[in-house]
Amino acid sequence: MSFESLGVAKWLAEALAAMKIHTPSSIQSACIPAILAGHDCIGGAKTGSGKTIAFALPMLTQWSQDPFGIFGLVLTPTRELALQIAEQFAALGSSMNIRISVVVGGEDFVKQAIELQKRPHFVIATPGRLADHILNSGEETICGLRRVKYLVLDEADRLLSNSFGGDLERCFSVLPPSEQRQTCLFTATVTDAVRALKDKPTAPNKPPVFIHEVETVDKVAIPAGLKIHYVFVPSYVKEAYLNSILSLSQYEKSTAVIFVNRTKTAEVLRRTLRKLDFRVASLHSEMRQAERTNSLHRFKAGAARILIATDVASRGLDIPTVELVINFDIPADPDDFIHRVGRTARAGRKGDAVSIVSEKDIDRIQSIEERINKKMELLEGLSDDLVIDNSLAKTSVAKRESLMEMDKEDFGVRKENNRNKRKEVAGKVSKSKKKSKSA
Incomplete structure (x- = not known):
């Protein structure tokens, strides 16, 4: 089986061949045609099985047919993973002048806002930093997110945990409703929270959620080697x-x-x-x-x-x-x-x-x-x-x-100061909410 036989654009198959990737993995063979056919997708596979390529290829294939920005948003829990995903998108799309913006903490906030205003084709972000932009950077910065065709949650089990709940909610608030976009969840650990999403009602014009777990992920928890x-x-x-x-x-x-x-x-x-x-x-x-x-x-x-x-x-x-x-x-x-x-x-x-x-x-x-x-x-x-x-x-x-x-060197002082600042801000927000309710 080849990537082209799955429906992947020829230029992408050539890019994969240059990267010495010739044969689709199990998660790629299952999910790529389903995503191209318009299904929302839940993909579970053990680490190292090629999940990034499984969602990147259909997104890039569809984008190349009608390129506009912002076409796709990928949310992921860590900065390093966001940078790695961006590198893979850049490598796959290098022949097509693809524009990618990485929106993560620890980098220049104003520079990121300017990049978002220029409507990159794909945004790879951590939920916390993207939520900060939605809250503080103004409509001109975030309006491109209102037209995205694809939303991907990578390491979905972790993103759907309580620690990301508020930030995810804020990110979703500026995206098109679920019936107007495709949503893909990928993870190495298919939790109950992830599985529950397949039972949510879908819009009449959308095909049912496609769910694929490679080798019953929960049983084959670690690599054979x-x-x-x-x-x-x-x-x-x-x-x-x-x-x-x-x-x-x-x-x-x-x-x-x-x-x-x-x-x-x-x-x-x-x-x-x-x-x-x-x-x-x-x-x-x-x-x-x-x-x-x-x-x-x-x-x-x-x-x-x-x-x-x-x-x-x-x-x-x-x-x-x-x-x-x-x-x-x-x-x-x-x-x-x-x-x-x-x-x-x-x-x-x-x-x-x-x-x-x-x-x-x-x-x-x-x-x-x-x-x-x-x-x-x-x-x-x-x-x-x-x-x-x-x-x-x-x-x-x-x-x-x-x-x-x-x-x-007072190691840890900066982290403690930041923690205290967050508590102070949270306290002020809580007080203002109480005041508005009493008013």
Whole structure:
């Protein structure tokens, strides 16, 4: 089966061939014809299966027949994923002078407003920043959104969680009604909230919602080529064990992503591992956007062997060279574990995932094993004696020095100030609402 046989424009098939993509994946074969036929679509497939191309190709095919801006809007939960999607749209549409605007936090607000006023063909955005423009940038900036033909929610399960509810509602308020646009939801985790959308009534002139889950996504939760290991350690020496894992013969040259639950932990590890002579970059919400982008580029280019990240990097990011994922902290939600380990063993490749389990994590590990229907195996080659002899003392010194540096630099103060400002604004809004009701 070829992309052209699915109804994709010839110029796009040629662009795919130049990118060495010749055969559609299962999610692409199913969803592309359905979207081209006018169906709203819910697409579920495990990580690395080509979901971005599954919605980009029909959108670009239809756009090339009647190009105007703003033709399509893609909403996604993280800045990095928005930038990655924009790169793929730009690569696919490079021969057609496609204009794309990325609307995410951490970038120049006025510059983004000017870009939106120029009616780019596609807007790739995070809900929070787009909602800010809708609220503050004026009708001239957002009026192009009122004519979009396609709305895509990428990583839909996360977007439909409570944390994005208010921003999504504001974004939807300026879009055409659902019967006048096509809506596509794509995710690696098809939740009840996502599935419920297929039962919503559709307009008489629209075909029914098309839903496609590849290989029963919920059952096949992790890639077949992924080996899952654990080490059980006391919580106060996790850094020393991490050092030893990264130094094991099977991993000493591997490109690795280390996941943590908190921004402070990410920064402590970045500084600690750097003092231990590892080539490391980090990715978390405390960093400015330019720093986040630079870190990701350094890691993709091989200038850094290790990327330390919070869950801003767990969703959708495609870094083909990742060979090892380490969960330094165990996530509370088993689905977050699935997304994290999905950064390796993508598209049929092999990879390893190692979870550093402390006495506090037993319940979480049991929930994860039940969710993925698989038991983790003990990592071989790592012993307490090895850690004590080779790692414990120097890692402890490096960590202590890192914490002292962060205290001197007041790490976390900017985030705390921003949190206080948000509370202050929320308080003022709440008071004004109460006043208007009483009036």
